[in-house]
């Protein structure tokens with residue numbers, strides 16, 4: 001009887017120790033994943049250059065920019081109106097703001113309405129996996145295009 005109680009207690013202690021190690025390992029693994037490997041919300045992957053056809057326009061609504069391929073290459077232009085921040089929408093060959101009717105060229109230059117600043121263009125680069133990435137923290141010159 002006593003022998004069994006000691007054996008049971010020893011087994012339970014070892015089981016508790018093993019479970020504690022597993023739980024601590026999981027917490028440590030989750031913390032490392034969160035701190036070092038979480039996706040950066042300022043950099044958005046957009047695929048490869050060849051998947052965009054000339055004159056194609058893709059709206060990344062959630063990320064708040066358009067990807068446009070013109071005759072010189074690819075560019076990422078903000079959909080945030082420079083007047084008061086509404087989402088500009090494609091209307092023919094221009095962007096139009098539904099809030100106060102500002103109109104921009106597809107390059108983001110203001111044409112009419114209350115917005116007097118151009119839409120931001122964002123830096124596009126190719127990452128180590130050969131995938132294009134838009135960095136929305138880096139505004140670049142409106143003339144720059146990504147091309148291959």
Ligand code: FES
Pocket residue numbers: 081082083084085086097098099100101102113114115
């Ligand atoms: S917010 Fe776009 S015109 Fe006012």
